[in-house]
Amino acid sequence: MSTSSQPIPSSSNSNGGSPARLLSDPNAAICPDLRSDAFKDVRGLIDPDNGIAIAKLTESWTTNNDQLKQQWAAQVETDRQIQAAEEAQRQLEADQDAAEAARVAEEEKLEAEKKKPKLGDFDVNSAPPAFIESPISLFAQRKLERREYCPLWPFTPGGLREAADARLSSNDDISSLKLSRNDGNQLTVQSGPASSTHKNMARDEHLTWRQFSLASNRYIKEIVRAGWPRIHVEALTQFFYSLEQHDLHNIESDGENILKIYADRIRVEWFRTLGSSQSFNIAHHRGEISDEYFTNKRSKQSAEGFSG
Known part of the structure; x- marks a missing residue:
């Protein structure tokens, strides 16, 4: 009889392993x-x-x-x-x-x-100031932020008016383009401050004494706002104050021109030598500054009819 007719089928496979x-x-x-x-x-x-x-x-x-x-x-x-x-x-x-x-x-x-414009917080209990000075230009701000030499013209009334006009026409937002190389040795295009804001930019020595005086006062305020080191602020403050009090205002007919020439040259040199062995304290300038160099400058200005 075949096994298929058996009523009791086996539950194990033919190899004796796990049940099928x-x-x-x-x-x-x-x-x-x-x-x-x-x-x-x-x-x-x-x-x-x-x-x-x-x-x-x-x-x-x-x-x-x-x-x-x-x-x-x-x-x-x-x-x-x-x-x-x-x-x-x-x-x-x-x-x-x-x-x-x-x-x-x-x-x-x-x-x-992150890309959305953000509005800063404000003190809900603080009243606005009674007086706000006209903001300086982006050009001047960048110079101060970078701790670089900046001419005094942007801080004169005329320079401040130029900055205000530029903000109205958005010219102060137009920046010059320059190439910059990053750490990965890649060239990128960056924007720089638009000096074109100040179309009437002049050297310090070409300012009137009133312009020079007003601008130097505003300049000191702005470097304080920009967080410059106290020692640098004090040195520049003493420097400009000593020029205001200098005897050349009364002794020399063009003494103010000589003072402006001196101030222009010495401030440029001070910034150039900062951090080097040639650095000096700008507040400790000589009392006698009308030496041969400045006398020649004075004579040249007198010949050109330059007035303060």
Whole structure:
């Protein structure tokens, strides 16, 4: 008789390894009719007593079915765990993708926020000042921010009017272009302060004494606002004050011209030598400044009809 007619199939594979995967639920299996003629020969092989043979066959089928039920339960649980793990992995990947998308969106939002114009805070309890001086030009601001020499013209009434006119026409926002090399040895185009704001720019020595005096006072105020070191502010303050009090105002007919020439040259030289072994204290200038150099300058100006 072929093995396919046996009522008790084996749950193990032919290699004696793990049980073969069940394709149907043994809980739904029904014990065959072991009393039928189909099992007559099998019953005869088991026991001559038909009743005993049927009992043994029934017991064997039930035992095997119970084992298959256990295998099925384990198989179902294994499948559930595998499916749960796969679902958890899919959910993890989905969460990671969502988190990455949210992170990118947040970065883009922050970057967009950075590019938006910002309004600064203000003190809600503070009243506005009673008087506000006319702002200096962007050109002068940049010079002071960079701690560089700046002529006094931008601080004169005329220079301040030019700055005000430039702001109205937006000329002060028009900057000259220059090439700059960064740390990566790359050339970039940068904007610089537009000196074209001051179309009437003049050297300090060509200012009137009133222009020179008003501009030097405003210049001192602005370097204080720009946060210059106290020692530099005090030296320049003493320098300009000593020029205001100098005897050349009364002794020489063109003494003020000589003072302006001296102030122009010495201030340029002071800035040029700052930080070097040639530096000096600009406040400690000589009392006698009308030496041969300035006398020649004075004579030249007198010949040209230059007036203070």
